[in-house]
Amino acid sequence: MTRIAALRATTRRRIAGAAAAVRAARPRTTRGVVRASLKAGALVVALAIALFVVGSAAAAFYDQYGFHPERNAHTWAALEPSYVDGAICQTCHAGEGAQLETSRHQTVSCEACHGPLGEHAADPVSAMIPIEAPPDTLCATCHSSSSGKPVGFPQVDVATHYRSGVCRACHDAHSTAVVRPPEVSHPLENLPACTTCHKPEGLKALPAGHEEAADPVCLGCHGAGADGLHGGER
Amino acid sequence: MNGTGPSVSRRGLLKGGLLALPALAGSRMLSALVSSPDDAVAAAAAPGTTAAYDPALHDWAFVCHADRCIGCGLCVEACKLENHVPLDPEFNRTWVERHTVTEDGEVLVDSPHGGIDGFPPESTAEGAEGARTKEAYFVPRLCMQCDNPPCVSVCPVSATYKSEDGVVLIDADRCIGCGYCVVGCPYGARYIVPSGEETPIGTAGVADKCTFCYHRITRSQQPACVEVCPVGAREFGDRKDPASPINVALRDDRVRVLKPEQGTEPRVFYTGLEGEVG
Amino acid sequence: MSVHVSAHDLAAVPRAALWAVRLEVISQPRQLKLWLAFLSALCVFGAVGALLSLPPGWEVLGTTPSFEWGILITAYVFFAITTSGLCLASSLGTVFGIERFLPLEKRHAILAVLCLVTAFGIIALDLHFPVRMVFGAVLSPSPASPMWWMGVFYGVYLVFLLTEVASMFSGHWQIHRIACVLSSITAVFAPLTLGAVFAVLAAHPFWHGALTPPYMIFSAFLSGTALLGIVFYCVHRFRLADFERTETVALPALRFLLIIGLVASIVLVAMRVVTGLQSTIPALADATVALIAGPLALQFWIFRVALGLVVPMALLLAPRTRTPIGIFAASCLAFVGIFADRALFVHAGQIVPTTAAAGTVSVPYAEYTPTLVELSIVVGAFAFVALAYTLAERFLDMSPHLGHQARGQVEVTAWVPAPTEGVL
Numbered sequence: 001m002t003r004i005a006a007l008r009a010t011t012r013r014r015i016a017g018a019a020a021a022v023r024a025a026r027p028r029t030t031r032g033v034v035r036a037s038l039k040a041g042a043l044v045v046a047l048a049i050a051l052f053v054v055g056s057a058a059a060a061f062y063d064q065y066g067f068h069p070e071r072n073a074h075t076w077a078a079l080e081p082s083y084v085d086g087a088i089c090q091t092c093h094a095g096e097g098a099q100l101e102t103s104r105h106q107t108v109s110c111e112a113c114h115g116p117l118g119e120h121a122a123d124p125v126s127a128m129i130p131i132e133a134p135p136d137t138l139c140a141t142c143h144s145s146s147s148g149k150p151v152g153f154p155q156v157d158v159a160t161h162y163r164s165g166v167c168r169a170c171h172d173a174h175s176t177a178v179v180r181p182p183e184v185s186h187p188l189e190n191l192p193a194c195t196t197c198h199k200p201e202g203l204k205a206l207p208a209g210h211e212e213a214a215d216p217v218c219l220g221c222h223g224a225g226a227d228g229l230h231g232g233e234r
Numbered sequence: 235m236n237g238t239g240p241s242v243s244r245r246g247l248l249k250g251g252l253l254a255l256p257a258l259a260g261s262r263m264l265s266a267l268v269s270s271p272d273d274a275v276a277a278a279a280a281p282g283t284t285a286a287y288d289p290a291l292h293d294w295a296f297v298c299h300a301d302r303c304i305g306c307g308l309c310v311e312a313c314k315l316e317n318h319v320p321l322d323p324e325f326n327r328t329w330v331e332r333h334t335v336t337e338d339g340e341v342l343v344d345s346p347h348g349g350i351d352g353f354p355p356e357s358t359a360e361g362a363e364g365a366r367t368k369e370a371y372f373v374p375r376l377c378m379q380c381d382n383p384p385c386v387s388v389c390p391v392s393a394t395y396k397s398e399d400g401v402v403l404i405d406a407d408r409c410i411g412c413g414y415c416v417v418g419c420p421y422g423a424r425y426i427v428p429s430g431e432e433t434p435i436g437t438a439g440v441a442d443k444c445t446f447c448y449h450r451i452t453r454s455q456q457p458a459c460v461e462v463c464p465v466g467a468r469e470f471g472d473r474k475d476p477a478s479p480i481n482v483a484l485r486d487d488r489v490r491v492l493k494p495e496q497g498t499e500p501r502v503f504y505t506g507l508e509g510e511v512g
Numbered sequence: 513m514s515v516h517v518s519a520h521d522l523a524a525v526p527r528a529a530l531w532a533v534r535l536e537v538i539s540q541p542r543q544l545k546l547w548l549a550f551l552s553a554l555c556v557f558g559a560v561g562a563l564l565s566l567p568p569g570w571e572v573l574g575t576t577p578s579f580e581w582g583i584l585i586t587a588y589v590f591f592a593i594t595t596s597g598l599c600l601a602s603s604l605g606t607v608f609g610i611e612r613f614l615p616l617e618k619r620h621a622i623l624a625v626l627c628l629v630t631a632f633g634i635i636a637l638d639l640h641f642p643v644r645m646v647f648g649a650v651l652s653p654s655p656a657s658p659m660w661w662m663g664v665f666y667g668v669y670l671v672f673l674l675t676e677v678a679s680m681f682s683g684h685w686q687i688h689r690i691a692c693v694l695s696s697i698t699a700v701f702a703p704l705t706l707g708a709v710f711a712v713l714a715a716h717p718f719w720h721g722a723l724t725p726p727y728m729i730f731s732a733f734l735s736g737t738a739l740l741g742i743v744f745y746c747v748h749r750f751r752l753a754d755f756e757r758t759e760t761v762a763l764p765a766l767r768f769l770l771i772i773g774l775v776a777s778i779v780l781v782a783m784r785v786v787t788g789l790q791s792t793i794p795a796l797a798d799a800t801v802a803l804i805a806g807p808l809a810l811q812f813w814i815f816r817v818a819l820g821l822v823v824p825m826a827l828l829l830a831p832r833t834r835t836p837i838g839i840f841a842a843s844c845l846a847f848v849g850i851f852a853d854r855a856l857f858v859h860a861g862q863i864v865p866t867t868a869a870a871g872t873v874s875v876p877y878a879e880y881t882p883t884l885v886e887l888s889i890v891v892g893a894f895a896f897v898a899l900a901y902t903l904a905e906r907f908l909d910m911s912p913h914l915g916h917q918a919r920g921q922v923e924v925t926a927w928v929p930a931p932t933e934g935v936l
Contacts, residue, residue: 078449081316148332
């Protein structure tokens with residue numbers, strides 16, 4: 001107990017001593033007061049400046065490295081799209097647009113087959129993409145028959161389909177109209193092979209895209225009542 | 235002069251006033267200089283973006299119609315071209331799976347290269363050869379943009395977050411590439427960008443995933459996969475817009491989500507599915 | 513020839529340091545030289561692998577989007593929980609003042625620091641942006657993320673461990689005691705957070721669940737005890753500081769702890785397998801089947817069960833092998849078994865892909881093979897710990913501080929060869 005009491009007494013004595021020292025050092029002249037006030041004021045100003053510098057540095061640091069998700073969302077939103085809205089193509093390509101409007105491909109956007117057209121749409125002249133018609137293998141991507149496709153969807157077994165791989169000889173991609181090849185205009189009995197006359201230097205040259213083939217192949221399209229036109233269709 | 239009483243002398247008042255003024259001035263300067271988030275956001279909005287786009291006004295949702303999907307893979311290709319996704323089939327922001335249900339009730343899944351080149355006539359899944367198929371259908375897959383995303387909660391540096399309009403995005407400058415979000419996603423929608431590749435806003439080594447084509451939807455466009463789908467198997471819209479057809483689909487098409495037992499509350503809904511989808 | 517080379521001398525004057533090194537190498541016994549050379553070669557091998565894995569060579573890692581956590585994560589988890597295990601096993605000595613563990617006093621702290629530093633090094637190589645992690649964890653913390661907590665706890669743990677080691681060698685025993693207590697407390701919580709990293713992932717049912725964090729703690733205990741068993745046998749065999757009590761006191765105590773650890777591990781492995789097989793969650797059942805009868809079966813039954821649990825248990829229980837070398841063998845095997853357990857845990861959790869076919873995921877099991885770079889980093893990590901500890905054993909005073917009454921009196925330097933056998 002005495003130890004605590006002694007400690008208390010010591011502390012009290014020390015505080016009283018410090019207070020007396022402060023009182024003794026108190027300025028007694030006006031000049032002294034002004035000087036003391038200036039010193040205190042300078043100290044406070046220095047402290048405020050230090051806080052200001054540290055605070056703004058911290059704020060700037062957090063501004064740059066802190067957690068600001070809305071800013072990052074803006075960064076994502078600022079990227080440039082490569083694909084455009086399909087409707088914009090019709091402003092120049094009105095013909096194809098009109099064809100598509102009533103065709104079975106009306107739900108297919110231009111870019112589905114022609115790829116991203118953002119650059120071309122932004123500057124059609126200098127960014128003139130020689131829009132090659134996509135290869136016919138693209139038709140097979142959607143229209144080749146495979147397990148999993150909805151039943152009502154038009155699909156064919158490409159390998160056995162008529163004139164396999166040369167889709168656009170008969171099908172128009174935009175209007176989806178099917179052009180059937182002409183039936184043979186002359187009788188077929190007692191004739192040599194078709195390619196005897198129908199060859200590059202023959203009586204009637206084969207049209208572009210036709211290869212020389214055996215008779216059944218020719219007759220498959222051009223024969224009367226040829227039913228192999230859309231073989232494999234469901 | 236004796237200074238014992240609490241009376242305030244003229245000297246004390248002068249001293250107090252002299253001390254108070256700098257303190258007030260300093261604190262005012264500090265508060266003015268701490269930049270407010272709104273100013274920073276307006277400053278950071280790049281030219282050409284819809285600075286007028288307010289995420290709080292939108293609530294994006296997605297519907298996948300498995301009964302319409304034909305497995306053409308045009309969506310996969312469009313996504314890779316639009317978003318600079320590595321062409322390596324291992325990395326996909328979106329992909330298509332074919333589910334083949336056999337007579338025994340087993341569901342076999344195959345997805346050759348994510349479906350980017352379409353699908354072969356028969357299933358290539360293990361055990362599918364010779365199995366008798368009861369039915370088969372295609373399932374488009376992408377990030378579910380969950381409302382309770384496991385990827386957001388496990389990121390140690392808060393690099394991935396959910397925006398106000400419901401899209402889960404990744405801050406590529408903050409991501410440390412630990413892969414926790416990749417293993418945390420129950421749908422396998424995320425990947426770490428491989429070396430040699432770059433995302434549009436970051437480098438290799440950060441996480442990446444489908445963003446609902448955030449740069450398109452903030453310009454009132456559709457995501458690239460929705461844009462090119464030839465049969466309308468992917469639908470996208472704003473739930474806060476009463477005129478949007480997405481609300482009709484959500485209301486009428488008996489939609490469901492994948493892996494509801496995970497509790498992730500996805501924003502991508504599915505119709506036309508049969509059985510469990512893993 | 514006896515030369516006292518202390519850490520202070522080495523740092524002081526470069527020329528004197530060169531002389532000291534030359535003298536040191538000359539004075540080393542051949543066994544030690546070979547051992548150090550072997551470890552140095554492995555460290556170089558690991559360093560080369562580490563350099564190759566730095567950007568932009570990340571394709572050297574075998575991880576894929578469906579298998580993102582590979583052998584580097586395994587090694588990190590292994591070293592991190594071994595650190596905790598060392599403290600758990602030896603806190604009995606320092607905190608509770610049990611005399612029989614005093615030879616551990618300095619050794620476990622040094623080992624723990626080395627293991628933790630190695631763990632941080634491995635994870636720094638696995639993370640693509642380790643510096644960002646330090647800033648990001650402070651500026652944009654995510655208290656919902658167990659990995660954030662793990663970073664915090666292990667960072668704090670490193671600070672406490674370094675304080676413990678520094679105060680141990682500088683003689684500030686008050687600080688040392690406080691640091692010991694703090695690091696012992698952290699040693700319990702840190703592996704819990706590491707377990708939580710795996711346990712919260714509902715996407716991987718093999719990892720998911722409340723059992724995983726305690727599983728990590730028990731595993732840590734066994735791992736730390738096994739490592740201490742290895743070290744203690746070396747103390748006994750090479751007559752290192754304070755070796756007199758190892759055979760009679762410390763090793764039997766360690767044997768007891770090892771048995772407890774092995775029993776706990778056997779129970780946990782059995783529980784994990786049984787609950788996994790009976791689960792109706794397909795991913796969990798598939799993963800457990802893969803573990804015991806699928807691609808992981810060989811690793812599991814041979815390395816984890818037989819070599820890691822059954823043989824050590826037999827060695828420890830059989831009366832004929834209750835010798836120091838028997839305990840050493842059991843410790844080594846248990847150590848290998850723990851590493852196999854870590855690898856199997858990380859692998860089995862990801863072996864059933866979350867999506868059946870995201871791109872080109874192999875079904876039904878995702879495949880992962882560690883690349884040579886990854887393996888070299890892991891081998892180099894082990895070699896580094898062994899090399900650094902051997903050097904520490906050689907140059908630092910490892911004898912225990914015998915409390916306040918013996919301060920300043922214990923000055924046995926570790927490397928003085930015993931008169932009877934010329935060893936270290």
